Amino acid sequence: MPKEYLGEFEELVLTMVGILKDEAYxxxxxxxxxxxxxxxxNLSAVHVTLYRLEDKGLIKSQMGGSTNARGGRRKRIxxxxxxxxxxxxxxxxxRMDLWKLIPQLKFGSA
Amino acid sequence: xxxxxLAGAALRILSWVCPATxxxxxEGDIIEQYYIDCRQVGANRAGRRLWWRVFTFFRPGxxxxxxxxINVIQADMLKxxxxxxxxxxxxxxxxxxxxxxxxxxxxxxxxxxxxxxxxEYSFDGYHSGASRLYQIKSHDKFGEDxxxxxxxxxxxxxxxxxxxxxxxxxxxxxxxxIRVGNESVKPDAGAFIHPEFLKMIDVHWINGSVAQSLAQPxxxxxxEPTAKKLFHGDDPIGKVIRYDNQLxxxxxxxxxxxxxxxxxxxxxxMSYETLVKYQDDYQREDxxxxxxxxxxxxxxxxxxxxxxxxxxxxxxxxxxxxDVSQYVRFDLLPITETHFDPDTDTFNYVIxxxxxxxxxxxxxxLVLIAxxxxxxxxxxxxxxxxxxxxxxxxxxxxxxxxxxxxFTETAVMVSLSVCLACxxxxxxxxxxxxxxxxxxxxxxxxxxxxxxxxxxxxxxVTILAGFYPALILSGFKPVSIFRxxxxxxxxxxxxxxxxxxxxxxTIAQVMIICMVIGxxxxxxxxxxxxxxxxxxxxxVAMPYRDSVLLQERFKQxxxxxxxxxxxAFGLASPASDRNHWWGGTKHPGILNGEETFRLQxxxxxxxxxxxxxxxxxxxxxxxxxxxxxxINEKAAHEMGFKNVEDALGEKLIYWGSNTxxxxxxxxxxxxxxxxxxxxxxxxxxxxxxxxxxxxxIEPGKTAxxxxxxxxxxxxxxxxxxxEYSILSDQLDKFYTDEQKLSxxxxxxxxxxxxxxxxxxxxxxxxxxxRRSKEISIRKVLGASMANLMTLLSxxxxxxxxxxxxxxxxxxxxxxxxxxxxxxxxxxxxxxxxLFSGALTLGLALFTVSLRSLxxxxxxxxSQLKQE
Numbered sequence: 001m002p003k004e005y006l007g008e009f010e011e012l013v014l015t016m017v018g019i020l021k022d023e024a025y026x027x028x029x030x031x032x033x034x035x036x037x038x039x040x041x042n043l044s045a046v047h048v049t050l051y052r053l054e055d056k057g058l059i060k061s062q063m064g065g066s067t068n069a070r071g072g073r074r075k076r077i078x079x080x081x082x083x084x085x086x087x088x089x090x091x092x093x094x095r096m097d098l099w100k101l102i103p104q105l106k107f108g109s110a
Numbered sequence: 111x112x113x114x115x116l117a118g119a120a121l122r123i124l125s126w127v128c129p130a131t132x133x134x135x136x137e138g139d140i141i142e143q144y145y146i147d148c149r150q151v152g153a154n155r156a157g158r159r160l161w162w163r164v165f166t167f168f169r170p171g172x173x174x175x176x177x178x179x180i181n182v183i184q185a186d187m188l189k190x191x192x193x194x195x196x197x198x199x200x201x202x203x204x205x206x207x208x209x210x211x212x213x214x215x216x217x218x219x220x221x222x223x224x225x226x227x228x229x230e231y232s233f234d235g236y237h238s239g240a241s242r243l244y245q246i247k248s249h250d251k252f253g254e255d256x257x258x259x260x261x262x263x264x265x266x267x268x269x270x271x272x273x274x275x276x277x278x279x280x281x282x283x284x285x286x287x288i289r290v291g292n293e294s295v296k297p298d299a300g301a302f303i304h305p306e307f308l309k310m311i312d313v314h315w316i317n318g319s320v321a322q323s324l325a326q327p328x329x330x331x332x333x334e335p336t337a338k339k340l341f342h343g344d345d346p347i348g349k350v351i352r353y354d355n356q357l358x359x360x361x362x363x364x365x366x367x368x369x370x371x372x373x374x375x376x377x378x379x380m381s382y383e384t385l386v387k388y389q390d391d392y393q394r395e396d397x398x399x400x401x402x403x404x405x406x407x408x409x410x411x412x413x414x415x416x417x418x419x420x421x422x423x424x425x426x427x428x429x430x431x432x433d434v435s436q437y438v439r440f441d442l443l444p445i446t447e448t449h450f451d452p453d454t455d456t457f458n459y460v461i462x463x464x465x466x467x468x469x470x471x472x473x474x475x476l477v478l479i480a481x482x483x484x485x486x487x488x489x490x491x492x493x494x495x496x497x498x499x500x501x502x503x504x505x506x507x508x509x510x511x512x513x514x515x516x517f518t519e520t521a522v523m524v525s526l527s528v529c530l531a532c533x534x535x536x537x538x539x540x541x542x543x544x545x546x547x548x549x550x551x552x553x554x555x556x557x558x559x560x561x562x563x564x565x566x567x568x569x570x571v572t573i574l575a576g577f578y579p580a581l582i583l584s585g586f587k588p589v590s591i592f593r594x595x596x597x598x599x600x601x602x603x604x605x606x607x608x609x610x611x612x613x614x615x616t617i618a619q620v621m622i623i624c625m626v627i628g629x630x631x632x633x634x635x636x637x638x639x640x641x642x643x644x645x646x647x648x649x650v651a652m653p654y655r656d657s658v659l660l661q662e663r664f665k666q667x668x669x670x671x672x673x674x675x676x677x678a679f680g681l682a683s684p685a686s687d688r689n690h691w692w693g694g695t696k697h698p699g700i701l702n703g704e705e706t707f708r709l710q711x712x713x714x715x716x717x718x719x720x721x722x723x724x725x726x727x728x729x730x731x732x733x734x735x736x737x738x739x740x741i742n743e744k745a746a747h748e749m750g751f752k753n754v755e756d757a758l759g760e761k762l763i764y765w766g767s768n769t770x771x772x773x774x775x776x777x778x779x780x781x782x783x784x785x786x787x788x789x790x791x792x793x794x795x796x797x798x799x800x801x802x803x804x805x806x807i808e809p810g811k812t813a814x815x816x817x818x819x820x821x822x823x824x825x826x827x828x829x830x831x832x833e834y835s836i837l838s839d840q841l842d843k844f845y846t847d848e849q850k851l852s853x854x855x856x857x858x859x860x861x862x863x864x865x866x867x868x869x870x871x872x873x874x875x876x877x878x879x880r881r882s883k884e885i886s887i888r889k890v891l892g893a894s895m896a897n898l899m900t901l902l903s904x905x906x907x908x909x910x911x912x913x914x915x916x917x918x919x920x921x922x923x924x925x926x927x928x929x930x931x932x933x934x935x936x937x938x939x940x941x942x943x944l945f946s947g948a949l950t951l952g953l954a955l956f957t958v959s960l961r962s963l964x965x966x967x968x969x970x971x972s973q974l975k976q977e
Contacts, residue, residue: 025138027139042166043143043166044169044172061135063134069142069145075139
């Protein structure tokens with residue numbers, strides 16, 4: 001079991017970092033969240049969450065290349081660490097275990 | 111880059127608060143989203159969204175990340191800044207000296223001033239119940255404010271107003287002598303009080319208590335120094351002291367001396383019951399009429415009670431007694447305000463609030479002048495420092511860090527000055543107390559509040575003095591510094607320096623104008639003929655209600671000495687700041703039938719001793735009775751007589767029942783000093799109230815006359831102290847406030863102009879150093895000394911003249927306002943301005959020439975040989 005629990009938004013952002021791989025930076029994550037699950041999130045909230053995850057050692061960051069679209073500013077690219085992957089996996093599995101315990105409604109002939 | 115300035119501004123703001131390591135990534139994201147928004151919703155809405163997005167970054171998760179990463183760097187740099195600050199301080203000794211001396215001078219005065227102002231504001235604020243304690247102010251039917259509160263009012267307040275916790279009379283009354291056994295002692299101030307009063311103010315009881323020590327008649331509570339003085343260390347409790355040779359009082363308690371910031375500087379508190387036994391007048395508990403202005407009333411409200419409500423109830427009570435009272439209104443004045451209100455007739459002294467405001471603003475101006483020196487010298491030095499700044503920038507120093515560097519340097523100098531100034535201030539404080547007539551040094555001076563004030567002062571002066579240099583110096587572009595040194599200082603910066611010099615000298619100029627006019631006004635007060643002789647007159651306090659026979663013997667024995675020319679008796683000298691007796695006086699000719707006249711008791715020789723002429727009628731003769739009276743011109747006019755002769759034979763009634771007939775009218779004289787107008791006077795020949803002997807002496811024989819008088823005194827009044835004063839000294843005491851203020855302004859004007867001149871000197875030195883080659887070349891080409899001096903001095907002298915032109919109307923306006931409050935004042939003459947201007951200009955010229963002269967005399971060869 002991981003030592004620390006993740007908040008719902010933290011887990012979401014961590015997952016997005018995993019999904020986006022080499023293109024995981026603040027703005028991309030905001031847009032990805034909007035496209036995938038149709039949820040509007042705040043850029044500053046995402047940034048703060050990313051730094052917090054970095055503090056916890058679940059992701060790491062380095063400066064990437066600059067593009068004209070960013071006025072020459074470099075991107076801070078986040079990548080998921082092994083610890084981050086482990087946390088995600090543990091969380092997913094514990095959810096699945098719990099999910100299985102919910103009595104399933106059966107349709108059809110009874 | 112963003113083409114939108116507003117968006118750029120938002121990002122700049124963000125860059126100040128955002129940790130540098132994170133900033134690039136955040137900024138990039140914001141810009142990227144901005145461009146996307148621009149395409150999708152247009153530039154306007156995109157801009158708004160950008161602002162909002164920037165705004166949302168002001169959150170703890172971002173802001174709190176700052177501290178950690180930045181502090182580590184700053185601590186290291188700070189050490190470097192301090193080293194550099196110290197080195198540059200040592201390298202530029204002349205500039206540093208001017209800066210530090212100027213600042214120290216200004217700050218010492220500012221610190222002393224703060225202490226004085228704080229001291230004055232602290233009066234009676236230390237009592238635990240101060241916020242509920244009020245002095246009662248009375249307002250009489252003639253429109254005068256006063257401090258007397260009749261005992262009927264005190265009683266009514268105590269018994270009929272439920273919001274009142276306690277109420278007490280304090281009757282300041284200092285006896286002429288105290289006897290302990292066979293020893294006569296000069297007494298301290300004393301007061302008759304209701305015992306509750308020592309509960310209302312904070313008192314530390316060493317022996318005794320409120321309940322037991324003052325409830326009975328003939329009890330007295332002493333403060334420690336008085337007890338020591340009277341009993342020389344013996345236990346005073348239960349011992350008897352003889353008060354004014356009339357009353358035997360038993361010592362029933364000892365309290366610690368009250369702090370100096372209290373109005374109640376009494377060494378003896380006598381029980382109110384004693385007063386009732388001592389003087390029959392006070393047995394009437396339902397008395398609501400007028401009386402002695404030192405018969406004060408103090409009231410303590412219950413917690414949470416509203417003073418306005420109590421005031422209203424009190425005045426309702428007063429209205430039920432309006433037929434027998436001379437008062438029409440009572441006000442409750444918070445105890446902390448009594449120190450500023452001249453109508454309260456406090457037992458200590460009163461200082462007007464505006465004077466404290468003036469002092470504070472002067473302190474501010476002095477600090478400003480000193481800070482301007484700092485700014486000017488720093489910008490003048492900019493050239494020298496520009497290379498250092500260039501190097502720092504090239505090596506990666508940010509503008510912010512250079513700003514911090516210069517603030518650090520300023521802070522180092524300011525802290526140094528503040529430390530020195532504290533030393534000076536504490537050394538000078540006793541002298542300042544003496545010079546300004548204050549008692550700050552006896553109060554608490556160095557405490558937490560002072561320290562925090564000093565810290566605040568360091569902060570403010572650092573920002574004031576360091577802001578501009580830091581901004582200018584940090585703005586230098588390294589490229590232009592290294593390419594071409596000369597162009598770093600552009601024209602605008604020099605004109606700022608000029609305008610700052612103008613500001614400095616305008617302030618100094620205004621202060622000098624105020625000083626000159628203030629001194630003239632004081633001199634006018636002291637030298638103007640008050641309408642009676644004031645030189646060579648000695649006044650001696652007589653025992654209260656002395657025997658007429660003793661008085662006559664005293665007079666006859668004095669006159670046997672050739673130095674003593676004349677002796678007269680009266681209540682008091684024609685003008686003194688104490689012992690004014692007043693009485694409601696009735697006459698059909700007076701508007702509304704009654705007015706307050708000032709009462710004076712005199713004998714037949716009084717007027718001739720003081721050379722006060724009679725305008726009509728006759729003087730008293732020894733055979734006259736107290737049914738006859740003299741009045742002054744003003745009184746005759748108030749009674750409706752244009753021609754003073756017509757007032758003769760008129761009947762006046764004073765104090766309700768005493769009828770007198772006017773037998774003469776004398777010329778008006780300034781009985782209240784020149785700060786007030788002349789009141790109507792009534793003179794009565796009543797021997798019972800002669801409290802003072804007036805002795806005219808041979809000029810130049812004061813010492814002999816005093817010796818003889820004191821000998822005669824001790825022979826006739828062995829039980830009393832010989833208390834005398836010289837009339838002219840006494841009269842000057844009217845103007846203590848003005849004297850104080852004028853002393854203040856004089857010191858400040860001198861300090862102000864001194865700091866200004868120091869700055870000027872440093873600036874001239876700077877210019878001389880910069881232009882030494884130019885001067886040398888001019889000299890070689892044949893310029894005369896006069897040419898060179900003009901060249902170097904002209905610019906500065908022009909500034910001083912401009913300051914004069916600005917300063918004159920300000921000084922004129924301020925001083926006109928100041929003089930308007932006095933009915934008798936000097937006219938402001940143009941010569942004052944010319945004199946002040948010439949003084950400032952002369953000092954500036956002297957300062958400038960100190961330096962320009964040596965530069966002009968320099969040997970050109972020594973300057974030019976290196977080229």
